Amino acid sequence: MKIFGAEQERTLGSLYGAEAAEVYSALLRSLSVVLEEEVAPLSLALDEGKEGISRPRRVLFDQGLCKLPHPAEFGGMDIPFGVYALAMELAGAADASTAMSLGIHNTVADAVSRFGSPEQKKRFLPALLSGKKLAAFALTEPTSGSDARAMHTTAAREGRHYVIEGSKMFITNAGEADLYLVFAATGDGHGAFLVEGTNPGLKVGKPLKEKLGMRASHTAEVRLAKCKVPEDSLLGKEGAGFEQAKQLLDSSRIVMGMICVGIARVAYAEALAYAKGRDLFGKKLSDMQLTREKVANAAMETNASRLLCMHAARLKESGKPYSSEAAQGKVLATESAARTCDAAIQLLGGYGYTSADVHRHWRDARLLTIGEGASEVLRLLIASQELEKEP
Amino acid sequence: MNIVVLVKSAVDEAELKADQSGHPVLKGAATKMSAFDMNGVEEAVKLKEKNGGTVIVLTLGGPEAKKAIKEAMAMGGTKAVHVLAEAADAPDSLGTAYCLAQAIKRIGAVDLVVSSEGASDTYQGEVGAMVAEFLDLPFIAYAKKVETDGVKVRCEQGLRGTVRVLEARLPAVVSVVSEANVPRYPTLLQVMVAGKKAIEDVPIASLKGPDYPDTGTVVVDVSVQSASRKRVIFDGTPEEAARKLAGALKQEGVL
Amino acid sequence: MTGAVLSYSESPDLAGEVAAAGQEVAKMLGAEAVSLELDEVSPGLLTANKVVLVKGELPLEAIADSAAAGILELVKARGFGALLIAETRFGTIVAAKVAARLRVGSLGKGKKLRVDEGRLVIERDVYGGRFTATVASRLPCVAVVQAGAYEAADASPGPAESVAVTVGEPKVAITQTKQGQQGEAGIKSALKIVSAGRGFARKEDLVIAQDLASALGASLGCSRPLSSDLGWMGEEAHIGLTGAYVHPQLYVAIGISGQLQHVAGIKDSKVIVAINKDAHAPIFQVADYGIVGDLYEVVPALTKALKQG
Ligand SMILES: Cc1cc2nc3c(=O)[nH]c(=O)nc-3n(C[C@H](O)[C@H](O)[C@H](O)COP(=O)(O)OP(=O)(O)OC[C@H]3O[C@@H](n4cnc5c(N)ncnc54)[C@H](O)[C@@H]3O)c2cc1C
Ligand SMILES: Cc1cc2nc3c(=O)[nH]c(=O)nc-3n(C[C@H](O)[C@H](O)[C@H](O)COP(=O)(O)OP(=O)(O)OC[C@H]3O[C@@H](n4cnc5c(N)ncnc54)[C@H](O)[C@@H]3O)c2cc1C
Numbered sequence: 001m002k003i004f005g006a007e008q009e010r011t012l013g014s015l016y017g018a019e020a021a022e023v024y025s026a027l028l029r030s031l032s033v034v035l036e037e038e039v040a041p042l043s044l045a046l047d048e049g050k051e052g053i054s055r056p057r058r059v060l061f062d063q064g065l066c067k068l069p070h071p072a073e074f075g076g077m078d079i080p081f082g083v084y085a086l087a088m089e090l091a092g093a094a095d096a097s098t099a100m101s102l103g104i105h106n107t108v109a110d111a112v113s114r115f116g117s118p119e120q121k122k123r124f125l126p127a128l129l130s131g132k133k134l135a136a137f138a139l140t141e142p143t144s145g146s147d148a149r150a151m152h153t154t155a156a157r158e159g160r161h162y163v164i165e166g167s168k169m170f171i172t173n174a175g176e177a178d179l180y181l182v183f184a185a186t187g188d189g190h191g192a193f194l195v196e197g198t199n200p201g202l203k204v205g206k207p208l209k210e211k212l213g214m215r216a217s218h219t220a221e222v223r224l225a226k227c228k229v230p231e232d233s234l235l236g237k238e239g240a241g242f243e244q245a246k247q248l249l250d251s252s253r254i255v256m257g258m259i260c261v262g263i264a265r266v267a268y269a270e271a272l273a274y275a276k277g278r279d280l281f282g283k284k285l286s287d288m289q290l291t292r293e294k295v296a297n298a299a300m301e302t303n304a305s306r307l308l309c310m311h312a313a314r315l316k317e318s319g320k321p322y323s324s325e326a327a328q329g330k331v332l333a334t335e336s337a338a339r340t341c342d343a344a345i346q347l348l349g350g351y352g353y354t355s356a357d358v359h360r361h362w363r364d365a366r367l368l369t370i371g372e373g374a375s376e377v378l379r380l381l382i383a384s385q386e387l388e389k390e391p
Numbered sequence: 392m393n394i395v396v397l398v399k400s401a402v403d404e405a406e407l408k409a410d411q412s413g414h415p416v417l418k419g420a421a422t423k424m425s426a427f428d429m430n431g432v433e434e435a436v437k438l439k440e441k442n443g444g445t446v447i448v449l450t451l452g453g454p455e456a457k458k459a460i461k462e463a464m465a466m467g468g469t470k471a472v473h474v475l476a477e478a479a480d481a482p483d484s485l486g487t488a489y490c491l492a493q494a495i496k497r498i499g500a501v502d503l504v505v506s507s508e509g510a511s512d513t514y515q516g517e518v519g520a521m522v523a524e525f526l527d528l529p530f531i532a533y534a535k536k537v538e539t540d541g542v543k544v545r546c547e548q549g550l551r552g553t554v555r556v557l558e559a560r561l562p563a564v565v566s567v568v569s570e571a572n573v574p575r576y577p578t579l580l581q582v583m584v585a586g587k588k589a590i591e592d593v594p595i596a597s598l599k600g601p602d603y604p605d606t607g608t609v610v611v612d613v614s615v616q617s618a619s620r621k622r623v624i625f626d627g628t629p630e631e632a633a634r635k636l637a638g639a640l641k642q643e644g645v646l
Numbered sequence: 647m648t649g650a651v652l653s654y655s656e657s658p659d660l661a662g663e664v665a666a667a668g669q670e671v672a673k674m675l676g677a678e679a680v681s682l683e684l685d686e687v688s689p690g691l692l693t694a695n696k697v698v699l700v701k702g703e704l705p706l707e708a709i710a711d712s713a714a715a716g717i718l719e720l721v722k723a724r725g726f727g728a729l730l731i732a733e734t735r736f737g738t739i740v741a742a743k744v745a746a747r748l749r750v751g752s753l754g755k756g757k758k759l760r761v762d763e764g765r766l767v768i769e770r771d772v773y774g775g776r777f778t779a780t781v782a783s784r785l786p787c788v789a790v791v792q793a794g795a796y797e798a799a800d801a802s803p804g805p806a807e808s809v810a811v812t813v814g815e816p817k818v819a820i821t822q823t824k825q826g827q828q829g830e831a832g833i834k835s836a837l838k839i840v841s842a843g844r845g846f847a848r849k850e851d852l853v854i855a856q857d858l859a860s861a862l863g864a865s866l867g868c869s870r871p872l873s874s875d876l877g878w879m880g881e882e883a884h885i886g887l888t889g890a891y892v893h894p895q896l897y898v899a900i901g902i903s904g905q906l907q908h909v910a911g912i913k914d915s916k917v918i919v920a921i922n923k924d925a926h927a928p929i930f931q932v933a934d935y936g937i938v939g940d941l942y943e944v945v946p947a948l949t950k951a952l953k954q955g
Contacts, residue, residue, distance in 0.1 A: 002406075023586050026461055030582045038576075064579035077580060273926075404774035404906060415777055483783075484752055485745055513772050513779075514887055515754035517742035520710075524746035529817035532710065532739045533881075545821070549881040550735055551657075556822035557709075563817075568881070570874045606751030607784030611767065613777050618913055621934040624925075632937045633947035636919065639935055645838070645896040645917050646862070646952070 001269035003040070003090050004032030007303070015082060015310055024083045027068075031087055034063050035094035043095040046216035047360045053216040054176070056098045060091065061131025066106045070113055074125035081251065082313035085258045089306065092262025096364035097216035099259045104172045107252045108135035108181045111192065115236035115244055124179065124194065136177035138168035138222050139245055145169075146377045148183070149242055153224065155184035155191055162186075162234065164193060164201070164227040170371075174220035175204040182224065183241050190241030193233045201227025213363030249372060250323040251316060256372050257309040257326075257333035260365050261302055264337035267361035268298045271344035274351070285347065294343045301336035308332055324385040327378040330368070335375060337365040392444035392541055395495055396435040396505045397519065398463045400456035401425035401512035409615035417478070424459035427507035427567075429466070429574035434537055434567045435505045436467035436575075442541060444502075445469035449494055451487055453477055457590065464585035465577035471588070472498065476595040483608035488521030493598040495526060503544060504564040508533060519566035529559035535570045648677040649725035649786065653695070654717065655732030656707060656740070658688035659832050660791075662798025664732035665693035667759055667791045669799065674761040675785070677727040684716055687806050692798040697806040702813045710736055711816035714743035719811035721748065728766050729788045730759070733834075733891065741788045751783030757795030761785070775887055775910025793834035794893030794914055833883060838864035838896045839915075841885055843908075844871050845901015845922065845941050849878045854942065855900055858949045867892065869902050886911035901941045904929025921945060 008028060012021040038059045045051035060066075069084040070076025091099035109128040112120055127133040144150040153166025164184050171180075180195045180202065195202055205221035236244060272295065275286035285291055309329035315322035341362035345352035352358045369375045403421040410416050424432075435446045448463040450456050451474040460471045474490055476482065482490060495501055504526075506519030523530030534546035534557075545558045546565055577585070623639070625632040640646050653668030655661040665681040672679035672695075679695040684706040687699055698720070700706065706716040717729070717740065729744060731737040733755050745752035756770030765782040768789050772779040783789075833839065840859040842852055852866075859866045866879075873884040885892055887907040893914035900921045902908060909932050912918060920933035921944050930936045937944050 023583070026458070026465075026586050027579050027582050030462070030465065030577060031579060034576045062578065063576065068579065077583060079583075402773060404776060407773050407776065409777070415773065484742075484754070485749070488746065509888065511774070513754070515752075516738050516888075517745070517752055517754070520739050520742035521746040521752075524743055530711075530739075530743075531818055533735055552825070552880045554824045555820050556824075557818050558821050559818045568874065570877070570881075604749040606745075606749070606787065607765070607782075608751035608753070608787070609782055610779050611782050612780040613772065614780075615777050616771075616775070616913070618932060620918060620932055622930065622936070623934065624930065624936045624938060626938070629937075629939055629943040629947040630951070632939065633944060633951040636935055636937060636948060637951040640896065640917065640919070643896075643917050643934075 001093070001266060002032070003035050003093050004028045008086060008089070011086065011306060011310060012083070015314060016080070024079070027079070027083070028087055028090060031063060031065065032090050034059060035090055039091070039094040039098060044357050044360070046095055046097055047356055049215065051216070053098055053101060053218070056095055057101055058131065060098065060102060065091065066102060066109060066131060067129045070109060070125065070129055074113070074121055075129045076125075080313075080317050081254075082310050082317060085254050085309060085313045088255045089258040089262040089265075092259030093266050094262070095216070096259060096263050096361075097214045099262065100214055100256070101173055101217045103252065103255045103259060104137050105135045106255075107137050107248050108179065110251065111181055111235060111244065111248050112194070114247070115192070115240070117232070119232065120194070120235065128179070133178040134173055134176055135179045135181065136171050136173040136222070137248075138171050138180050138182045140169050140171070142167055142169045142221070146374050148245065151183060151185060151190070153182070153184040155186050155193060157231070158228070160231045161228050162191075162193060162231060164195070164224045164229065166224050168222040168224070170208070170219055171222045172217055172219055174222050175207060175218050180222060181235070182222075183245055186238050186241070189239030190245075191238050192235040192241045192244050193229055194235060195224070195227060195229055195233065199227055199229065201225055212366055213360060214367050246323075250326045253326045253330040253372055253378075254309050254312050254316070256368050257305060257330040260333040260337035260368050261306045261309065263361050263365045264298065264302050264305070264340040267341040267344035267358070268302065270358060271347040274348050291347065294347060298340040298343060301332070301340060305329065305333035305336055324382050327373065327381050330373065331375050331378050331382070334365065334368040338362060338369060341365050392439070392442045392502045392539070393447065393498075393500055394435045394438055394444065394503045394505060395447045395449050395498060395501050396428075396431050396463065396468070397491060397507075397522070398428045398432060398448050398450045398459055399425040399510045400450060400452045400459035401510050404512055413615040415613055415615070422455050422458060424462045425507070426511040427509060427569055428459075428463070430567050430569050430571055431505045431507040432463045432466045432468065433572045433574040437572065438503070438537065438539060439467065439469075442539060447472060447498060447501075449491060449498075450474065451476055451490055451595070453481075460590055461582075461585050462577070464588055465582040466575060468585070471590040472593060473590050474593050474595050474598060480595060482595075483606060484515050484517050485521055485604050485606055485608070488518045489525055489604055490595055490598045491518070492522050492525035493600070494593060495522070497593075502541070502561045503539065504528070504562070506564065506566045508566055508568050519564055523564035526564070529563040531557045531559060531563065531565045534565050534567045537565055537567060537571065648675050648727040650678040650680040651675060651727045651730065652680050652682050652717070652721070653730045653732075654682040654684070654737070654740070655688065656713070656734050656736040657732060657834075658690065659835055660732035660734070660793055661688040662692040663793065663796045663835075664730055664791045665691070665695050666796040666798055668730050669693070669695055670796070671728055671730065671759050671761060671766065675727050681803065682717060682720070683806065684713055687803070691803055692801060693803050694799050694801040695803065697803045699806040699808045700811055701808065702811050704813060704816075706813065709816050709818060709820065710739040710743060711818055712813050714740045714747070715813035715816075716811050717744055718747055719813065720809060726786050728786050731788065731790050733790050733793050738790055741790050745788040751787035753781050753783050753787060753789040755790040755792055756781070757792045759789060759791070771887065771910050774906035775913070776906055792891045794891060833865050833867050833885070834890045834892060836865035836892065837894050838862050839867050839885070839892055839894045840864045840898045840900065841867040841869065841902060842872060842900050843869040843902030846872070849876070851942070852878065854945050858898065858900075858945050858952075861949045861952045862896070862898075864896070864898070869908050899929050899933070900945055902929055903927045904932060921948075
C-alpha cells in the first residue's frame with residue numbers, strides 16, 4: 001500500500017487549493033517514504049514486542065513530524081494543523097503505536113505553545129519539537145477517566161513551589177518521558193503542571209503489559225508523592241487547568257481520529273489484496289456481492305472519517321469553534337476503523353483470526369473509541385451542542 | 392568545488408498500469424526520482440559537505456520532473472537547472488546526453504559531474520558515459536567509493552570480481568552504483584525549504600546546436616509482458632514438500 | 647556495400663553468443679559478420695564469423711576508454727554496418743562511448759534484433775521489466791545484446807586477422823587492483839541456477855544454497871542486495887535488470903521476494919522454483935513450483951531428497 005496515495009493528495013488539493021497542496025504533498029510524500037521504508041516494516045515486530053518504539057519514534061522526530069504545526073519561532077514549521085493531521089494519518093498507517101505516542105507527545109507541545117509563558121516556550125518547545133525531550137499527558141486517574149473533573153490529584157502551594165499528590169492512570173509514554181503534563185486540583189479549580197521525569201516525587205508504575213493493542217506504546221501509572229515543583233511549572237493561570245485540558249483534547253481528537261483513518265486504510269488494503277486473490281466457489285472472493293458491500297462500506301467510512309476530521313481541522317485553522325466537529329470526527333473515525341478492521345479479519349477468514357498482521361489493526365483501533373474521550377462521552381458533547389443550537 | 396548531479400524523473404514502474412491493448416498508461420502516470428539517482432545526489436552532497444562548494448541538480452524532462460528536482464534539492468542541492476522537454480520531444484540517450492552536456496557547458500566552471508548507473512525506468516545506463524564524451528572529460532563508471540582532493544578524483548570500481556582504484560584529473564564525470572552510499576532522507580523542513588528554491592528552466596530547443604546528433608532512434612512500441620507459469624505450491628512438512636518438488640523436477644526433465 | 651556487422655564481448659563466455667547475433671544481423675543486411683576480439687582471441691570462441699583481433703600499444707581491455715578507442719580506430723578505418731556488444735557492465739560503457747564518438751544511435755540492452763527499412767530494431771525490457779519496448783535506430787548504430795538471446799554457432803573460427811591500432815593514453819588511470827568478491831563465472835550461460843536472496847540471514851548460511859547447487863550441479867547466483875548492499879557475492883553475480891539475464895533450464899529462487907527487477911532477469915528460465923516463507927511473496931506468481939516455508943528447513947530437505955534420487 002502506498003502510504004501517501006492519490007486519496008490523500010486529492011484531499012489536500014480540495015481543501016487547500018492546488019498551489020499550497022503541491023507544497024504540502026511534497027512534504028507528505030517525503031514523510032511517506034520514510035514511513036514506508038523505516039517504520040511500517042517494524043510494525044509487526046513492534047506489536048510482538050520484538051522491536052522497541054524508541055527507534056521508529058526517533059526516526060519520525062528526526063524527520064520533523066512533530067514540528068509541522070508549531071510556530072517557526074520555536075523550531076516549528078508553521079504548517080496548517082490539517083496537514084499535520086493528515087501526516088498523522090500516514091503515521092497511523094505505518095504504525096499505530098508510534099503515531100499515538102507522538103500524537104500525545106505533541107499535545108503536550110501544543111499545551112506549552114498555547115498556554116506557556118515566553119520562558120516556558122523557550123525552555124521546552126524546541127526540545128519537544130525536535131524530540132530531544134519526550135512528553136506525557138497525565139489527566140486520567142484510577143478513579144476518574146471520562147469524568148476527569150472528578151480527579152483526586154492535588155497541587156498545593158508551598159512558598160515558591162507546588163507540591164503535587166495523587167496518582168495518574170493509563171499514561172502513554174510513562175517511564176520514557178522526560179516531561180509530564182500533570183493535571184491537578186488547585187483549590188479554586190485545576191492547574192496543569194510541567195513535571196520533569198527526573199523529579200524524585202514522580203514514580204512510574206509497572207508498564208501495563210496486557211494491553212489488547214497499541215502494544216508498542218508504553219502505558220503505566222504515574223504516582224506523585226510529595227512531588228515538589230517550582231511555581232513556574234504551572235502552565236498558564238491557576239484554575240484554568242480543566243479548560244486547558246478540554247481545548248487540548250479537542251484538537252488531539254482530530255489527530256486520534258486521523259490515526260484511526262490510517263489504521264483502517266492498512267487493514268482495508270490488506271483485505272482487498274487478499275479478496276482479489278482468493279478463489280472460492282469458482283470466483284474470486286472480491287467478486288462476491290457481500291464482499292463488495294464490505295469494500296464499499298470501508299471506502300465510504302474511511303473517506304467520511306478523513307473528511308470530517310479534516311473539516312474540524314480547517315475550522316480550527318480558521319479560528320472557529322470546532323469541538324463538536326472534532327468529537328464527531330473522532331467518533332466516526334474510531335468506530336468505523338474498528339468496523340473496517342473487523343471486516344478485514346472476516347474477509348481473511350482463518351488467516352485473519354490467526355495472523356497478528358491482520359488482527360493487530362483491529363486491536364490498535366479498538367483503543368481509540370475509549371481513550372481521549374470515550375464515544376459515549378463524545379456523543380453527549382455533540383448532542384449537547386446540537387441541543388443548544390437555534391432550531 | 393562545483394558538482395553537477397544528473398537526476399532523472401522516472402515513471403514509477405511499480406505503479407504503471409497497462410491499458411486494454413497492453414500499452415502503458417503514461418499520461419498522468421506516477422513519477423519519482425529514478426531510484427539510483429538518489430545515490431548520485433547523496434554522493435554529490437557528501438562530496439560538497441566534505442570539500443565545500445555547490446551541488447547543481449541537472450534534469451532533462453517534462454514539467455512533472457519538478458517533483459524529482461525538488462526531492463534532490465531537499466537532499467542538499469544548491470540550485471537546479473531543468474532542461475524542459477515535453478514527452479513529444481524527449482530525445483534518445485545520445486540526444487539527452489548532448490543536451491545535458493550543453494547545459495553543463497553553460498553552467499560553466501564545473502569540477503565534477505555525478506551520474507548513476509542507470510535510470511530505474513529504462514535502465515540503459517549510458518548517459519553518464521556519453522556526457523563525458525561530449526564534454527571530452529574522463530569518465531569513471533560504476534564507482535562504489537568516490538574521493539577527491541579538488542585536483543583529482545579517485546574511485547573504487549567493482550568489475551569482473553576485482554575492485555580497482557581508478558584516478559582521473561578534474562573535471563571528470565563519475566557514475567556511482569547504489570552500494571556507494573545510503574541516500575539520506577531529507578527532513579520535512581528541508582523539503583519545505585527546497586520547495587521554495589528557484590529552479591532555472593531551460594527550453595531544450597535552446598540547447599540544440601547544429602551538431603545535435605540526430606540518430607533516428609525511436610521507440611516504435613511499448614507493450615506489457617505476460618508470462619504464464621504453473622504456480623503449483625507443494626505443501627506438507629519440509630521433507631514431504633521437498634520430495635514432491637524433487638519428483639516434479641524429475642518429471643520436467645530439468646535434473 | 648554495407649559495412650561489416652561487428653560483434654564484441656568483453657566476457658569470453660558471451661563472445662560466441664554475440665557473434666551469433668552479429669551473424670544474424672549481417673545476413674539480414676547482406677553484410678559481412680566480424681567478431682572483434684581485443685588483445686587476444688577469447689579462448690574457446692565458437693563462431694563462423696571472420697575474426698579480427700585488434701591490438702593496441704596498451705592492453706585495450708584494461709579500461710573501457712581504451713577498448714572503445716580500439717574499436718573506434720577500426721571502425722574509422724573500415725566503416726561498419728552495426729556494432730553489437732555483449733551485455734556486461736564494461737560492454738555497456740564501451741557501447742555508450744563508441745556511440746557518442748560516432749554520433750550514432752544506441753539501442754541499449756535487448757534481444758530479437760532485426761533489420762527493418764534500414765534500421766536496426768531491438769526489443770528491450772523497460773519499466774522494471776514489466777513492459778517490452780521495441781526501439782529502432784538508423785544504421786549504423788550500436789546495440790547491447792542480452793545474454794542468452796542467441797546461441798553460439800557450433801564452429802571454430804578460422805585464423806584471426808590481426809590489426810594494430812594506436813589508442814593513446816586513457817584519461818583514467820588504474821592505480822590499484824584488489825581481489826573483490828568473486829561472482830560465479832559463467833552464470834549467464836548456466837543451465838541450472840540456485841539463487842539466494844535476503845532470506846539468508848548471514849553470509850555463512852549461503853552454504854545451504856551452495857549444497858543444493860552442488861547436488862543439482864548448478865551455479866550460484868543471488869539477488870541484488872546480496873551482491874550490492876551486503877557484498878556477499880561479486881557485483882556481477884546478481885541476477886536481474888541491472889545484473890545478469892539468465893536463461894537456465896532450472897532456476898531455484900531461495901529467500902527472494904520476486905521484485906520486478908529481479909524477475910526481469912529470470913523470465914527466460916524454463917522452470918522456476920521458489921522457496922519463501924511468505925505465501926504472498928510475488929515470486930510465487932512467477933514460479934512453476936513453490937514451497938512456502940523456512941528456507942533453513944526446506945532447502946536442506948530438498949538437497950537430501952535430490953541426493954536420494
Ligand atoms: C492504552 C491507553 C493509553 C492511554 N493514555 C492516556 C494518556 O496518555 N493520558 C491520559 O490522561 N489518559 C490516558 N488513557 C486513559 C483514557 O483516556 C481513559 O481510559 C478514558 O478516558 C476512559 O476513562 P476510564 O478508563 O476511566 O473509563 P470510565 O470513565 O470509567 O468509562 C468506562 C466506560 O463507560 C462508558 N461511559 C463513560 N462515560 C459515559 C457516559 N457519560 N454515558 C454512558 N457511558 C459512559 C464508556 O463506554 C467508557 O468506556 C489511556 C488509556 C489507555 C487504555
Ligand atoms: C532500478 C532498480 C534496479 C534493480 N535491479 C535489480 C536486479 O537486477 N536484481 C535484483 O535482484 N534486484 C534488483 N533491484 C532490487 C529489487 O527491487 C529488490 O529490492 C531485490 O530484488 C530484493 O531482493 P530479495 O528478494 O533478495 O530481498 P527481499 O525483497 O528483502 O526479500 C527477501 C525474501 O526472503 C523471504 N525470507 C526471509 N526469511 C526467510 C526464510 N527464513 N525462509 C524463506 N524465505 C525467507 C522473505 O519472505 C522475502 O520474500 C533493483 C531495484 C531498482 C530500484
